[in-house]
Amino acid sequence: xxxxxxxxxxxxxxxxxxxxxxxxxxxxxxxxxxxxxxxxxxxxxxxxxxxxxxxxxxxxxxxxxxxxxxxxxxxxxxxxxxxxxxxxxxxxxxxxxxxxxxxxxxxxxxxxxxxxxxxxxx
Amino acid sequence: xxxxxxxxxxxxxxxxxxxxxxxxxxxxxxxxxxxxxxxxxxxxxxxxxxxxxxxxxxxxxxxxxxxxxxxxxxxxxxxxxxxxxxxxxxxxxxxxxxxxxxxxxxxxxxxxxxxxxxxxxxxxxxxxxxxxxxxxxxxxxxxxxxxxxxxxxxxxxxxxxxxxxxxxxxxxxxxxxxxxxxxxxxxxxxxxxxxxxxxxxxxxxxxxxxxxxxxxxxxxxxxxxxxxxxxxxxxxxxxxx
Numbered sequence: 001x002x003x004x005x006x007x008x009x010x011x012x013x014x015x016x017x018x019x020x021x022x023x024x025x026x027x028x029x030x031x032x033x034x035x036x037x038x039x040x041x042x043x044x045x046x047x048x049x050x051x052x053x054x055x056x057x058x059x060x061x062x063x064x065x066x067x068x069x070x071x072x073x074x075x076x077x078x079x080x081x082x083x084x085x086x087x088x089x090x091x092x093x094x095x096x097x098x099x100x101x102x103x104x105x106x107x108x109x110x111x112x113x114x115x116x117x118x119x120x121x122x
Numbered sequence: 123x124x125x126x127x128x129x130x131x132x133x134x135x136x137x138x139x140x141x142x143x144x145x146x147x148x149x150x151x152x153x154x155x156x157x158x159x160x161x162x163x164x165x166x167x168x169x170x171x172x173x174x175x176x177x178x179x180x181x182x183x184x185x186x187x188x189x190x191x192x193x194x195x196x197x198x199x200x201x202x203x204x205x206x207x208x209x210x211x212x213x214x215x216x217x218x219x220x221x222x223x224x225x226x227x228x229x230x231x232x233x234x235x236x237x238x239x240x241x242x243x244x245x246x247x248x249x250x251x252x253x254x255x256x257x258x259x260x261x262x263x264x265x266x267x268x269x270x271x272x273x274x275x276x277x278x279x280x281x282x283x284x285x286x287x288x289x290x291x292x293x294x295x296x297x298x299x300x301x302x303x304x305x306x307x308x309x310x311x312x313x314x315x316x317x318x319x320x321x322x323x324x325x326x327x328x329x330x331x332x333x334x335x336x337x338x339x340x341x342x343x344x345x346x347x348x349x350x351x352x353x354x355x356x357x358x359x360x361x362x363x
Contacts, residue, residue, distance in 0.1 A: 028173050033173075036173050036214065036331050037331050039214070039217075039224075040213060040298070040300035040331060041284065041298075043219065043224055044214075044219045045219045049219075049221070049223045049224055050223075050300075051209055051217055051223065051298070051299050052298035052300050053223050054299075055283070055296050055297055055298065056284060056298070091281075092278060092279055092280070095281065095335070099333065099334030099335065
């Protein structure tokens, strides 16, 4: 059964690559994922000024803030992205993304946020 | 040979006679083709599967319009479209970085400007574009539900208002702008589709930038009931005129 699925998906991805339905058959870059899923709240530049911010009761985190972001451990960032703000005692306005991004994509996103803040976790 | 020729001519003549009647009762499919709706809308079920494809989208998908919409809404909208997505079909295409808050740059409205007659026909045709796999008859209009509870989930624990605008009282519109407005969802959408969509947005649109949450079925039904009560207030209707 699993073998069948693997073969099928391999055929499908080869097919998709050849028909030109998208170039990123093997996954999106974290920069692209950030734009699509996070920028609406955290801003196109990651500075916390997304278009949705105006009516939000808690401001989205500024991911370029070196001091604020270095207070967060990598594991906290992972938890917040995968399971939402409530998983780390923060606002529910920060949604969970584990239903949308794969585990690997979320881990890459943690690394991407570290690039944005030019910082490491404590 | 001669008989065949005469027969052919006669057939062509009778077709010509019948033609004006055919075009008078223009069928919806023809209206949609003649007005090049497919120049902007995906009509054939090609879902955007990558971010690059999302960014190339000019307008929302219509190939499941019959599952998604109410016919009455379509008939009205196709004559005079109103804004549904405050930041456009794909917000990334119409926003630029701003210091305090990113700026939205005049996203276009739907270009449909059909006559009443054509709109009726086009809406009828769109209503035939259904997803046969969507469960139907689950949403029951007018069902009593715990409204205070639904409101709490929508505005607090589920934080749906972070991305969607709703009427928080007497036409006071509040909420996020990266997604379709919901203050008139009950006039626009089909309840069964709403239930199916909010449970699993990525089933309908693999790259939708709406989170998929794990909530019990009863909560999704509660939210659906709540969303379907959202209709344009008298204040908003007046302002439109």
